[in-house]
Amino acid sequence: MNEVLLSVMLPLCGAVLVAVTGRNANLRDAMTVVTSLVTFAVVASIAPQVMDGARPSAEVLQVLPGVSLAFRIEPLGMLFGLVASSLWIVTSIYAFGYMRGHHEANQTRFFVCFAIAISAALGIAFSANLFTLFLFYEAMTFSTYPLVTHHGTPEAKRAGRVYLGILVTTSVAFLLFAVLWTYSLVGHLEFRSGGILSGHIEGTALAILLGLFAFGLGKAALMPFHRWLPAAMVAPTPVSALLHAVAVVKAGVFSMVKILVYVFGIDFLHDSGASVWLMYLAAASILIASVRAIAMENLKARLAYSTISQLSYITLGAALATSSAVLGAGMHIAMHAVGKITLFFCAGAIYVAAHKSEISQLDGLGRRMPITFAAFFLGSLSIIGVPPTGGAWSKWYLALGAAEGHQLVFVFVLMLSSLLSIAYLMPIVVRGFFRPSPEGEEGGMQEASLAMVVPLSITAVGSVALFLFAPQLRELLLPVVGG
Amino acid sequence: MTFLSNVAGLWNYWAVITLMMIGLYIMISRGNLVKKLMGMNIFQVSVIMLYVSMGKVAGGTPPILIEGAEDVAYSNPLPHVLMLTAIVVGVATTAVGLALVVRVKEAYGTVEEDEVVAIDQATDREEAAAARAAEAAHGEGA
């Protein structure tokens, strides 16, 4: 069997195995781990070929004339595939700790849907055309819905409605419209280097089509379609990790970059100037979300707004449509994923070990949970973009790209947003380590279980390691911008 | 003149239309289910007349072949034949309709439409109330 297909099918098989072995919790969790490891191994084994310039592909079937269910791995998708499949391993280990530590119900359903969502993420990553991308994009929305509403409370139900309402509405009203429009213009939906739209559309229509795509990708949480992300905070923390780091939002911004690069083509976008409004919108998203984040008292809500702001970095990078900016956008997918997953893991660990969810309750907690707070610190550094963490590189390339495109205002936006992210992340660390503990809560070490601490340490170290591996990432992504 | 020829020359159509409207009016305005069926019959009969009258050829004889005679204008027999079928269909429809009316009488004790509708609406309201009560009970439980 083709390894491309294999990598998409494996998590699905995993979902079936998990469902079948649901009665035995240990066996079931073992299935998840084994599947995630095998999936990562398969995805990783494809990476060297892609680095060498090969483009492994597989066509499953022709659905409509000029529209087929097909996969083709190019560097950007490779990167997203690697991020999703590797973080799946740590997230599942973390989820075991969290779900068991919290005695959650319906764990089998949880892990089944989780595996399906990962399969959808890989499908999006490896898609060869807009149809395949749309198919898996919708599959991901529907498979993550049971995760968001996991608790089944009226609050979860409301969150689920917002989640589904915004994501499906945008994808049907805008994205599907854009896909069909593209199809009627071009006659096919293939992703090709240099784009497919050049010469088929121009002027206002081009800007409208871009808008349909940009707002249609509701998962990219571009304002004003970001409300679902804070609403989905009611879900268990591993779900938040999945939403924010591993799959969902990354699927959104990844699709954004992929569509801007392979459907519009960066040269076409850059020359036509159709994406200028998108740059300003993304910049506004960055700043507004950052300011909102500062005002959030709930730790997870603050991280949610931070995500909205960070996602718009990637949208901004793609909209700038210069080589370095797109490179930076691609790298930021990986950097932000690793950084933000660390922060969410920490938030979950704090919740499970100390039952705290508000920032004001964190005083002195760092001394009792030093590993967690140290990891939080490293993750924060990566989000802020300080060396020696991975986030530094992606911000550097984004800023460079803005300068290349003679859009100096966005260099300023990036700097301002870094300052804002210091303002919303650092106080948490400072409270944890330097504020005195409230009365009666002194005491020794009080870390969460090993199944939670180990994954968050791994990702924290990972965000530092990515600083060192940045050249490799750059080399992987260079063909995307034709370098 | 035009007016006169419209009325007089097309008198068969006027008759058809009048019958048709009477039938339709009975179907719409009467609340008695049996009367509605009668209206439906009148309505169907008007169409039968429409067909039969269109089969008439001016100066034509009944469509029975006259041996050896030439230059005979025969009326068109086909519409009559078609209407044989339509009559059968009409009878069958009436039969089914009357059978349903019998069932309605058994189930509701009346054949007046407004009374049946009132009973049905009461049932609908009860069901809706039960549904709301169940929902409210559930809301408290959650």
Next chain:
Amino acid sequence: MSEHFPALQVLLPVLTAPLCLLLRHPTLVRVLSLAVTVGCLGISLALMEQAREVGTVVYEFGNWPRPLGIEYAVDTTNAFVLVIVSMIAAVVLPIGCRNSQVPEGREYLFYSAFLLCFGGLLGVAITGDVFNIFVFLEISSLATYILIAMGRDRRAIMAAYSYLIVGTIGATFLLIGIGLLYQMTGTLNIADLAVRLEDVKETRTVIVAFAFAMVGISIKLAVLPLHHWLPNAYTHAPPVVSAFLSATATKVAYYLMLRFIYTILGAGFVFDVLQFDVILTPLSLAAMFIGSLAAIYQTDFKRLLAYSSIAQIGYMTLGLSLNSELGAAAGIVHLFNHALMKGGLFLVAGCVLLRVGSTAIVDMRGLGSRMPLTASALVIAGLGMIGVPGTVGFVSKWALVSAALDQQAWQITVLILLSSLLALVYVWRLIEVMYLTEAPEGAERREAPPLYLIPTWILVLASVYFGFNTESTLGVARAAAHQLLGGAG
């Protein structure tokens, strides 16, 4: 043998119906009628094959040549309709008349009525003679009234009665239209009518004939302002009957509309001269929105499905009103796709009715754990209604939006997409009730029997399969539309 397939297609069920009355033995009758429906499915597939090869399969009864005799003419379009009707019949019939008022030992009456209805629908679709259309339409309608009246609730009788009155008006209107056409041309043969109408098209008589025929067909099709019979009929009929009717009866009426517009009168006359689309487009759009909005506010699952059918019929007539090959193809392919989804959903309603005893939405609480297979069938078919990619609903939506974009009809495109979001609301209401609310106390966990589940899942799985394999649906629909509009045959 195979040259007699067009005749057998109709004769088989119509002749088996009285046979069932004579046999009376429950098992024997069941096996016999099942064999007949399966046989008809085989014949219709063979006819489709023949029609794809030769264009139009013509069968002259008693070898009387057109226009003297009655002929059956099968082209790709009606072969497709024949396949839909017989496929659904073969899938749903095994469930039989459970959950209805039919007393034990008299099931044979149900099977005779079903076979008559089935044969009548096939007859409407296959015949090449307009008067024959009327006769078969009435055969199927009369059987339909009987089938609807078999519902468990006494309201079913009243629903059947109302449908009888309205349906008869519709059929009689069609008869008037046919009569006026005959008056102008002296022929009843469809192909012959098309030729002879050329000279007399723009006379007032033909225009009136068209109006009568369209109103008559629209009543049968439940186009928006003429839809009032449908919700009651579908809600109170036995689930198998609702599944069968929703998947076939309106489809056959839609086929009639296609036949009258494209073959008999010609698209040029209907759309350019009469500007029929000026009426049909707003009505279709209104049906899409009003039907879906009404569905959102229903408290009964089957009634919700009935209103959703009205919306879906709007999609079909919208495809027609776009007056293009792509539009007609979108309408035709939606016949098939909607038959699968809505048939599956009504069978789900049957499962629910069997085990829960009601189809009120509040009684479906916690169905996800009480009847997991039934609930998941509802989810998959529901996703199809929303038009999620990978289901037949997406194929329909794709075809329809492509057709609208092809005509540069931007507003219509936007409205189609927006209205499909309403389906999300009413489907999701059900999903929330089934999965996110606790089952009422004392509710037993009991899955529907395989007899119900297998037909349900056949339709549901087919709705996924044909979401990917579109060659045998959209491909055929495009060929059919091409033939229909190209004037070939």
